[in-house]
Amino acid sequence: MNDLLTALAGVCKKFPVEEKRLVMPSYQTGHVLSESLSQAGVGWVNLRAETPTGLALQIAGDFLAERHITLLDGYLTSYVVEEILQKLQERGELRFFNKQKVTSGLAAAITTSLMELRECNVTSSSLSPDDFVCSDKGQDIKLILQEYERYLDEHSLLDSSGLLALAVQLAASYNNEDEIIYLMPSFVQWTPLQRKLVSALAGGNLYPLPVDTFQENRSLKGKNTVSFYHAYGMTNELREVLRRLHSKRIPLDQVTVAYTNQEYVSAIYSLSLTYDFEFTVFEGISAFLTGPGRTLQAILSWVNSDFSTRVFSGLLLSGDLVIKPVGAQKEIPPLEAVRLLRDAGLGWGKDRYQLLEHYTQQLGNEQAEQINSVIQSLIKQIPEENDEGHVPFGDFCRALAEMVQSLTKVKDDFDSAALTAITSCLKGIAELSLLEMTVEEAVDSLTDLLKKLKVGRSGPQAGKLHLSSYRNLVWSSRPYTFVVGLDASSFPGSLRQDPVLLDSERKKINADLPLSVDKLEDSLASMANALASRRGELVISYPSFDVVENRELFPAPLLLQIYRQIKADPLLDYSDFLSFLGDPAGYSGGDADHLDEAEWWLSRNKTGELFDQVVVSNCYSNISSGQKALEARQLPEPTEYDGALPVDLAQSLSSKILSCSQLEYLAGCPYAFFLRNVLGVRPPEEILFDPAKWLDPLKRGTLLHSIFCDFMRRIKARGEKPDLERHQILLQDIAKQQISYYKQMIPPPSELVFKREVDELFDCCRIFLSEETRRDTLPLFFEVPFGLGPEEVKKAGYGLSHPISIDLGNGRSLRFSGIIDRIDQIKPGVYCVWDYKTGSARDYGEQLFFNKGRQIQHALYAVAAEEILKKLLPGRSPRVKFAGYLFPSVRGEGKQVVRKVADRQKLVELLNTLLEIMEKGTFVASHEGSQCHYCDYQLVCGQDAAVKRAKVFFENTAVKRLDPWRRLQEYV
CATH class of the missing domain: 1.10.10 (Arc Repressor Mutant, subunit A)
Known part of the structure; x- marks a missing residue:
C-alpha cells in the first residue's frame, strides 16, 4: 500500500467501529479511495465519504428550508x-x-x-x-x-461559497451528538472556508492523511517497474498503450491511464469506437462528444445558419436522431426526410418552412405529412426575434431542451448521462435567465457550455479501462498505470496570470488567494504525488511530434528527473534520455503488437515485405478495382475507364429522343454527357446560401425567359407591337410579379443583394424592350413546345406533342424535342426563330456557325419551327429564313446573332457524326478542357488527368475510335 492507504488503514484499525467521515473533494473520490482500501485487503466499517459542501448542507439544511433558500x-x-x-x-x-x-x-x-x-x-x-x-x-x-x-x-439563492460561510457560522451551535472521527487529505488545496468548516466540526478529532512524496520515494531507484516511451503524435501514444496491453494480455480493468489534458479523453473515446472496448473516466467526457451533445450542436448550427436545409439534412443523416411523430409506431428513415426537404426547395429561412407544409399537402403522402409535422413542431419551438434582433435566452434554452429530449437517440451510458445533464442545464438556465441576446450570441454561449460540460463521471469499474486526470490518480490503486501527455508544452503548463485579478492585486486583497505561480507549483506537486503513490508497473510517455502543427515536441523536465533517479545519476541530460528512448511508437506496432489489419499492412510496408500485389488485391477488392483502372489508363486505346463503352451497349442510345441542349452537351464533352444522360449521375439540386448572390445563372435565365414570354403574350393578345414608352410600366409590373414569386421560392441572402440583382433584372428588361421596339419582325408564338406531350401543348396553346424527326439517310434518323422561345414573322410565309440568351455573346461570333457541334440549336429549331408552322397554318408552305440568338442583358449588351438557314446537308452530316459518337460508345472526355471550369463532374473525371489523356488519344490517329470526334471538330 502507498502512504495514503496506509494512513487511512491505520485510522480504521484504531477506530474500528466509530463513525469516520472521510472528507474529500467529491463523493466520487471518497468512494474510489474506500474501494482502493478494500482492494488492498483492509476491511472497514462505518467509514463514510463526505464533502465540505455536503457537511455544510447537513448543518444549514433546516435553516435554508425554513427561509425557502x-x-x-x-x-x-x-x-x-x-x-x-x-x-x-x-x-x-x-x-x-x-x-x-x-x-x-x-x-x-x-x-x-x-x-x-x-x-x-x-x-x-x-x-x-x-x-x-x-x-x-x-x-x-x-x-x-x-x-x-x-x-x-x-x-433567495445561495452559492457554494455562501453555503460554506453560513455553515461556518452555524457550526458552533450544531448538535454533534456522537464522537465523530474526521479524516482529511492534507495535500489537497482546500479553500479557507472549507478548512474552517471541517476544523470547526472536527475539533480535536481531525486526522490528516498524508501522501507519498516524490523526493522521499526511493522505490523508483534501480527498479524495472518504471518504463518510458515516446510516440509520433497523441493518437499513436494511446495506441501504444493498447498494443502493450494486448501484447502482455493485461486485462483492461487492471489498468489506469492518467492524462495531462482533456484531448486524450476524446482520443480514447474515438479509439473505443474503433476497437470496441469500454472505459470509464474519473472526470467524465465532454458532452460535446456524445450523441445528445452532437444533436444540440447540430441544432445550434441549424438555427445559426438561418435554418438552412443543408445543415438540417446533415443533422438528420448524422445517426444521432430519432424522427418519430407523436403517436407513431415506427421511426421515419432520415433519408426520406432529407429528400423531402430537398424536393420542397426550402433553402433557408424560418418563414420558408411554410412551403414544406404546402408541398406535403400537394403530395398527399402520409409519411411526408409526418415528416412535416415533426419539422414544423421544431420550427415553432424556436422563439421569434424581437425588433432589436434579440431572443429571450431562457425561452431559447427551454425550446432546445425539449428538442434535444424528443430527438436524441440514446446509444450508450455516456449518451444517457449526457441527455440528462444537457436537458437539466438548459432547463436550469430557462428558469433563471432573463437575458436577451442575438441568436448568434445565444449559440456561442451554449456552445461554450457544451464544451465545458462533463458527463459520465465514474470511478474504476470491472472489465473497463479507467482514465483519470493525473490530479486524481492518487485515489485509485490499479497495478498498471500509464501516464500519457508529458511533453513540455502540456505539462506543467505556462505561468499565466488571471486577466481579471492580477497576482499583485491578489496579494493585497487576501493572502489566501492563489497566485499564478501557486497554480504551477500545484500542478507539479499533484503529478509528483500521483507518481510517488504508484505501486506496480508504471509507464510514462509523451508525444514527441505534433502531427497537426507538424512540429517536434520535447519531454517535460519531470521525465529527465525521473530518469536520473532510476539510473541513480544526476549528471544525465536530455541527450542521454532521448538516446535511451529509441525510436518513437508510430502507426504500426511490432510483429505481435498489431491492433488491426491496417497496422499489420503498414508494418509490412515499412519493413519492405509488401511485394505481392496479388495478395493485396485479393484482400481488398476496392484496391483491386482501383489497380485495374490504373493499369487500364496506361493503355494506348481508350477503355471503359475513359468512357469507351462496348458497341452493343451503346447502339441503342441514338434511338432515344434527345434535346438540343443534350446534343450540344455531347459535343462539348462526351464524358460529361455519358455521366449525366447515360448513367443518370447528377449533383443534388440544392438551394445553397451564397452571401453575395441570390439567383444562379440558370434560375436567372429562367426568370427572364418567363418575364419576356408573359410580356410578349400580353401585348400580342392586344394586337400591339413592343414600344419602349408605351409598355415600360407593363413590363416592370410583370417583372415585379415574377420576382416576388422567385423571392418566395428562393430567399435572398440579404436585402442589399436582392436590390442589386433586381436592379440588374430591370436593366435586362429595359434593354429587351428597347431592342424589341426597333425590331422589324412581328412576334407570333412564344415558348412553343414540341415532343413534350399533349399537356405542354395545352398549356402553351400551340405546339406539337410528338418529337421532330430528321432523316439522316442510311436508315438513320434523329428525334428531338424542346421549347422554342419565339417565332416571328418576317413577311407572309417567311419566318424567323429567336432564342433568348441571358449571358455573354462572346462565344457566338459570326465565324462560329456550329462551333464544333456546340451551337446547333438555331439549325434544329429552324427545322422544328417549319413543322410546327405547317400544323398551325394549314394549306400554306411556311419557310424559316433564319434563326438566331437575342442577348437582352447587360453582359450581352442587347446584341442579336443571326444564323441564316442554308443548305441543310451540312447539318445532317454533323448530326450523323454526333450519333456515330454515341453509337460507337466513344464517351471520352474533350481534349480541349474548355468546359471543365463550369462542369459539375470535375471531381469524377479528375479534370487535368482526363483532358491530358484525351489529348493523347486525339493526336494519335491510330486510335480510330476517335475519328468521329475528330471530324466533329471540323464543323466550325
Whole structure:
C-alpha cells in the first residue's frame, strides 16, 4: 500500500467501529479511495465519504428550508454575472469594462475571479478598489460583486461559497451528538472556508492523511517497474498503450491511464469506437462528444445558419436522431426526410418552412405529412426575434431542451448521462435567465457550455479501462498505470496570470488567494504525488511530434528527473534520455503488437515485405478495382475507364429522343454527357446560401425567359407591337410579379443583394424592350413546345406533342424535342426563330456557325419551327429564313446573332457524326478542357488527368475510335 492507504488503514484499525467521515473533494473520490482500501485487503466499517459542501448542507439544511433558500448550481453563476454585466452596462455604471462588449467569455472570466474571492470569504464590503492596479477596475469588480450578492439575496439563492460561510457560522451551535472521527487529505488545496468548516466540526478529532512524496520515494531507484516511451503524435501514444496491453494480455480493468489534458479523453473515446472496448473516466467526457451533445450542436448550427436545409439534412443523416411523430409506431428513415426537404426547395429561412407544409399537402403522402409535422413542431419551438434582433435566452434554452429530449437517440451510458445533464442545464438556465441576446450570441454561449460540460463521471469499474486526470490518480490503486501527455508544452503548463485579478492585486486583497505561480507549483506537486503513490508497473510517455502543427515536441523536465533517479545519476541530460528512448511508437506496432489489419499492412510496408500485389488485391477488392483502372489508363486505346463503352451497349442510345441542349452537351464533352444522360449521375439540386448572390445563372435565365414570354403574350393578345414608352410600366409590373414569386421560392441572402440583382433584372428588361421596339419582325408564338406531350401543348396553346424527326439517310434518323422561345414573322410565309440568351455573346461570333457541334440549336429549331408552322397554318408552305440568338442583358449588351438557314446537308452530316459518337460508345472526355471550369463532374473525371489523356488519344490517329470526334471538330 502507498502512504495514503496506509494512513487511512491505520485510522480504521484504531477506530474500528466509530463513525469516520472521510472528507474529500467529491463523493466520487471518497468512494474510489474506500474501494482502493478494500482492494488492498483492509476491511472497514462505518467509514463514510463526505464533502465540505455536503457537511455544510447537513448543518444549514433546516435553516435554508425554513427561509425557502435554494442552492445556485455552479454552471448558472456565469449567466447570473452576464445578466448583471448587461444591466450595469446599460445603466452606464461600469468604468473599466464599459467599452467591452458583454459576452459569455467575459462573464465567465469575471465569474471565475468572483468565485475565488468568495471562497476566501471576501465580500463587496471588504473589497477595496485601492487594492487594484487600476482603481476603475477595482470599482467595477466591487460593484459587480455587490450586485451579485444582491441578486442572490433578492432571488433567495445561495452559492457554494455562501453555503460554506453560513455553515461556518452555524457550526458552533450544531448538535454533534456522537464522537465523530474526521479524516482529511492534507495535500489537497482546500479553500479557507472549507478548512474552517471541517476544523470547526472536527475539533480535536481531525486526522490528516498524508501522501507519498516524490523526493522521499526511493522505490523508483534501480527498479524495472518504471518504463518510458515516446510516440509520433497523441493518437499513436494511446495506441501504444493498447498494443502493450494486448501484447502482455493485461486485462483492461487492471489498468489506469492518467492524462495531462482533456484531448486524450476524446482520443480514447474515438479509439473505443474503433476497437470496441469500454472505459470509464474519473472526470467524465465532454458532452460535446456524445450523441445528445452532437444533436444540440447540430441544432445550434441549424438555427445559426438561418435554418438552412443543408445543415438540417446533415443533422438528420448524422445517426444521432430519432424522427418519430407523436403517436407513431415506427421511426421515419432520415433519408426520406432529407429528400423531402430537398424536393420542397426550402433553402433557408424560418418563414420558408411554410412551403414544406404546402408541398406535403400537394403530395398527399402520409409519411411526408409526418415528416412535416415533426419539422414544423421544431420550427415553432424556436422563439421569434424581437425588433432589436434579440431572443429571450431562457425561452431559447427551454425550446432546445425539449428538442434535444424528443430527438436524441440514446446509444450508450455516456449518451444517457449526457441527455440528462444537457436537458437539466438548459432547463436550469430557462428558469433563471432573463437575458436577451442575438441568436448568434445565444449559440456561442451554449456552445461554450457544451464544451465545458462533463458527463459520465465514474470511478474504476470491472472489465473497463479507467482514465483519470493525473490530479486524481492518487485515489485509485490499479497495478498498471500509464501516464500519457508529458511533453513540455502540456505539462506543467505556462505561468499565466488571471486577466481579471492580477497576482499583485491578489496579494493585497487576501493572502489566501492563489497566485499564478501557486497554480504551477500545484500542478507539479499533484503529478509528483500521483507518481510517488504508484505501486506496480508504471509507464510514462509523451508525444514527441505534433502531427497537426507538424512540429517536434520535447519531454517535460519531470521525465529527465525521473530518469536520473532510476539510473541513480544526476549528471544525465536530455541527450542521454532521448538516446535511451529509441525510436518513437508510430502507426504500426511490432510483429505481435498489431491492433488491426491496417497496422499489420503498414508494418509490412515499412519493413519492405509488401511485394505481392496479388495478395493485396485479393484482400481488398476496392484496391483491386482501383489497380485495374490504373493499369487500364496506361493503355494506348481508350477503355471503359475513359468512357469507351462496348458497341452493343451503346447502339441503342441514338434511338432515344434527345434535346438540343443534350446534343450540344455531347459535343462539348462526351464524358460529361455519358455521366449525366447515360448513367443518370447528377449533383443534388440544392438551394445553397451564397452571401453575395441570390439567383444562379440558370434560375436567372429562367426568370427572364418567363418575364419576356408573359410580356410578349400580353401585348400580342392586344394586337400591339413592343414600344419602349408605351409598355415600360407593363413590363416592370410583370417583372415585379415574377420576382416576388422567385423571392418566395428562393430567399435572398440579404436585402442589399436582392436590390442589386433586381436592379440588374430591370436593366435586362429595359434593354429587351428597347431592342424589341426597333425590331422589324412581328412576334407570333412564344415558348412553343414540341415532343413534350399533349399537356405542354395545352398549356402553351400551340405546339406539337410528338418529337421532330430528321432523316439522316442510311436508315438513320434523329428525334428531338424542346421549347422554342419565339417565332416571328418576317413577311407572309417567311419566318424567323429567336432564342433568348441571358449571358455573354462572346462565344457566338459570326465565324462560329456550329462551333464544333456546340451551337446547333438555331439549325434544329429552324427545322422544328417549319413543322410546327405547317400544323398551325394549314394549306400554306411556311419557310424559316433564319434563326438566331437575342442577348437582352447587360453582359450581352442587347446584341442579336443571326444564323441564316442554308443548305441543310451540312447539318445532317454533323448530326450523323454526333450519333456515330454515341453509337460507337466513344464517351471520352474533350481534349480541349474548355468546359471543365463550369462542369459539375470535375471531381469524377479528375479534370487535368482526363483532358491530358484525351489529348493523347486525339493526336494519335491510330486510335480510330476517335475519328468521329475528330471530324466533329471540323464543323466550325
